[in-house]
Amino acid sequence: MSRSNSHIMAEYRQQTPGSARLYERANQVFPSGITHDSRHMKPYPIYVDQAEGAHKRDVDGNDYIDYFGGHGALLLGHSHPEVTEAAQAALARGTQYAASHEPEVIWGEAVLRMLPGAERVRFTASGTEATLLALRLARAFTGRDKIVRFKGHFHGWHDHMTSGYVSHFDGSPTPGVLPEVAEKTVLVDSDDSAGIEAALGRDDIAAVFLEPTGGSFGMIPVAETTLHELRRLTQANGSLLIFDEVISGFRCSPGARSRPMAFSRI
Numbered sequence: 001m002s003r004s005n006s007h008i009m010a011e012y013r014q015q016t017p018g019s020a021r022l023y024e025r026a027n028q029v030f031p032s033g034i035t036h037d038s039r040h041m042k043p044y045p046i047y048v049d050q051a052e053g054a055h056k057r058d059v060d061g062n063d064y065i066d067y068f069g070g071h072g073a074l075l076l077g078h079s080h081p082e083v084t085e086a087a088q089a090a091l092a093r094g095t096q097y098a099a100s101h102e103p104e105v106i107w108g109e110a111v112l113r114m115l116p117g118a119e120r121v122r123f124t125a126s127g128t129e130a131t132l133l134a135l136r137l138a139r140a141f142t143g144r145d146k147i148v149r150f151k152g153h154f155h156g157w158h159d160h161m162t163s164g165y166v167s168h169f170d171g172s173p174t175p176g177v178l179p180e181v182a183e184k185t186v187l188v189d190s191d192d193s194a195g196i197e198a199a200l201g202r203d204d205i206a207a208v209f210l211e212p213t214g215g216s217f218g219m220i221p222v223a224e225t226t227l228h229e230l231r232r233l234t235q236a237n238g239s240l241l242i243f244d245e246v247i248s249g250f251r252c253s254p255g256a257r258s259r260p261m262a263f264s265r266i
Contacts, residue, residue, distance in 0.1 A: 009043060018059035019047045038071070051078035072251045114255045127246030128156030131209065135160060138207035138240045148186045148199045148208040148239075152220070155209055155244050160185060190222045193229065200233040207240040213252050 004010075013020065023044035027033035032040065039045045046058040054077050056066045066078070076083060090103070108121040124130040139145060147160065151169050155161040159177045164187040168174050173182035186205070188195045199205070208230055212222055234241040 004043070013043065015062055016044075016046060016058065016060050020044055022047045022059065038068075053077040053079070072247065075251070114250070116255070126156070127244070128158055128161075130246055131155040131161060131242075131244055132158045134242050134244075135207065135209075138242065142206045142238065142240065144204050144206040144239075146184050146186060146202070146204045146206060148188060148196075148205055150190045150210045150222070151187050152190075153209070153211045153244070154247075155211075161209075163187070190220065190226060193226070196226070196230070197233060200237050200239065203237075205237060205239045207242050208234055209242050209244055211245070211247070212243045213245065 020043075023033055034040055034045060046062070046064070048056045049059045050057045051066065054066055055063055056078065057063050069075075069077070104123070108123075111121050112118055122130075122133070124133065135147065138147070149155070149161070149164060151164050152166075154165050159181045162168075162174045162177055163171060163182050163185060168182075169187060171182060171185060171187050173179050186199045186202075188199050190210070200208070210222065210230070212227055230241055233239075
C-alpha cells in the first residue's frame with residue numbers, strides 16, 4: 001500500500017484502522033476492493049456501520065455528515081421513521097412475491113401523476129438496463145441504427161454507451177467494445193450547436209440520448225435552449241429524443257425537469 005507524507009492522510013489512517021482492515025479484506029474479494037466506482041478513495045474508503053438522518057457512522061465510531069444521500073435517492077435521509085415503518089410492514093407481508101401485486105400499481109400511478117407527459121411506466125433493475133431497452137425501442141420504432149450522444153454524459157455500461165464518457169471522445173471503442181458497435185454512435189459537444197445540427201442532419205439517427213440535468217456532467221449543464229433545439233431537430237429528423245434522468249430524476253423536483261418532453265415519441 002502506498003504511503004504519503006500528508007498529515008491529513010496520516011490522521012485519516014490513525015482514525016480509521018477498522019476501515020483499513022476491511023479494505024484489505026475487500027481487495028481479496030472485489031476488483032479494486034470496491035463495489036461502486038464512486039467509493040474509490042485514497043488511501044481507502046470508509047466502511048459505514050450505521051446511518052440516521054443526515055449522518056452516518058463508520059466502523060471506527062467516526063461520525064460524518066452524509067452528502068452522498070444514497071447517491072441522491074435518500075431525500076428524507078437515513079432511517080426516516082415513516083419510511084422504516086413502511087419497509088418493515090412490507091417485509092412482514094413477504095419478501096419477494098415473484099408475482100404482481102397492488103403496491104407496484106400504486107407506485108406506477110404515482111410516477112404518472114408526477115410526469116403528466118408519460119403515458120406508461122416500465123420499471124427496470126438498473127439505469128444501464130433502462131437505456132439499453134430505450135435504445136432497442138428507438139431502433140425498432142425508427143428502423144435506424146445510429147444514435148447521437150453528448151460527450152461526458154453517462155448512460156450505463158453497455159457497449160453503446162461507454163465511449164465518450166470519460167475517455168475516447170473521438171468515438172473510438174473502449175477496450176472490450178467492438179469497433180462496429182462504437183461506430184454506431186455519433187458524439188457531440190453540448191455547447192456545439194453547429195455540430196448537433198450536423199449530426200441530426202443524417203437520415204440514419206434513431207435517437208438522441210442525453211442527461212438534461214447533470215447526474216454526471218455536474219458543473220457543465222445543458223442550456224435550456226439546447227433542449228428545445230433538440231426537440232425541434234429530432235422532430236424534423238424523425239428521431240427520438242431520450243432524456244436519461246436515472247440519476248437526476250425526482251431529485252430536481254417532484255416531476256423532474258424533462259416532464260413535457262422525455263420519451264414523448266415512444
